[in-house]
Amino acid sequence: MKNTLNANIKITEDADEIPLDINLKDENHFLKAEVDNSRGDIYLSFSSRIAMYDFARSLLHASVYGKSESIEFYPLISGHKRYIVDGVRLSENSSRIFIHCPVENK
Template sequence: MKYNVDQEASSIPSVEVLADDFHQLRASVDIDNGDIYLDFSTREALRDFALSLLYESEFGSGELEMYPLSHEGKLHVVEGVRLTEDSSRIFTKYANTENT
């Protein structure tokens, strides 16, 4: 299977993830040992998360924040990911240089 990541992000999020609230991610941190858990409800949720990171690496500005967002009890997709209400926010940061 092949996925394209274009500058318009036309495939992120996917139609499947947008259409069904079951596709989501729960991000959590184990305070005792520092482990980070990314618990995806479906492969589609994992795929869109990965595509969001690929998009950021190719066209982004150096930082990305993913966070839970709900309105009237409905979870929304932010940056290609639908995080559960009890999820930790996810921050990515990287050097944004022309040589990398």
């Protein structure tokens, strides 16, 4: 399969380009985050490159435009539908992801 994801990434402050339409429409693109407590390892298992691409773009958006010191990614499910939160859809049994980074003074 040919990769059709754009390597030239443009991130706007309003983030209208995140997520991709295909990700928004197809719940088969998701992330499952797991913690191996015995080893302290963290596993991010993406179902597709599209899911990984939008997750990366959401982190890039937060690094450029973020006004908070933390981001939380969590599974959001209603009925049988999984929703995208901040650019990523987490599987039902996924661990939440917390990211902390200081807000720099400008």
